[in-house]
Amino acid sequence: MYKGRVVFGAMDEVVFGTAAAEAVVAQMNRLGTTRAFLMVSGTLNRETDEIEKIRKALGPRCVGTFDAMRPHTPREGVIAACEQARAADADLIVTVGGGSITDGAKAVQICLANDVRSVEDIDRVRAHKGVAPPINPPVVRQVSVPTTIAGGEFSAIAGVTNERTKVKEMLRHDLVMPRAAILDPALTVHTPEWLFLSTGIRAVDHCVEGLCSREAHPYADAQAIKGLSMLAEGLPRVKADARDLDARMDCQLGTWLSMGPLSSGVPMGASHGIGYVLGAVYDVPHGYTSCVMLPSVLRWNKSADAGRQALVAAAMGQPGKDAGDVLEAFIRGLGMPCSLQDVRIGPEHFDRIAEQAMGTPWVPRNPRKIDSPAQVREILLLAA
16 A cells, blocks of 8 residues: 655746746746846856846846856855845846756745855754754745756755765755746757756656655656656757757656656655765766766665666666666767766775765665665665
8 A cells, every 4th residue: 555645846837838038027927026036057147148038028127146156056155146135135036057056046045034144054954864944934935947957946955065064965945946947948958968968867867766766656656757758758869959949848848757756755765865975075967976876776776676667667668678777878878977987986985975875865765775885885886
């Protein structure tokens, strides 16, 4: 018998197929907000006219732009953006960019609501062992226009890196989930190929770890299977033709579906847990962490979840094949890194990675039970 609880998140709408500038204005009208603070990709802001299109469409309702968030969302970037948004008296944050910017704005929401004004103050609001402290709910909310496809805009969790300890920490509150996500494939054409495709593997990772979880349920399965199928078909089409907007839209919709498990209470596993450490400590892009870890995690887990892994291979159009092999071939076909060596992580680092991964929220909920860093090290050796 299944047992679980599906909580529908605080997102009101997902808008797809409408130009971002038009959709952002419509969201402000719907929400009754008048002072939009933009948190955006520096590259998009400086090298394209995409952000200017949004500013022009908003007119005087745009009260500021922050474009200096670095990868992995360091605490320093969160505080800098928060101070700028506070000074602008913003009543809505609009993000245009990748996951680091999306997560940064979620963290800013919490910081604004809880008078967080310094890097050290973030200790007051961050989660400990996945559990958030009692905090004031966000009042200034967020609308997100993603340009990568890792799916963070569909979650109520922000990952923020403490650069002093080299640990990626979690900030969470139900209301940090954006009020709306706007999926405009034309904006993603500016995203570097490696970034779009690797974050696509991050979305694949959401589907796969959701399907293979001990806590999976039919509601999450339905979304993960369809999302995985769309990503498995769409990502090679984007690789073949960067201007194929239909393929990009399929990937964006697949990414939305990929977040079904996580947003309905199904935990991720060791690929995500180890990935947190690779990103925070070794600055590996979070899409790459999934590329190098997911096939090996599946191989290590297979003795515990072979039946669930069969769903993965079938959703990717290769029923009966080994899911780890199917995924590795898929990742190689996209030209992505496939081993820790490919991202310059050698065995001398494995003990540290294994120790820190045990402290993440996901490794303890891996489908094959992980009791010690020695077992994480076994996975790392498979991925070496």
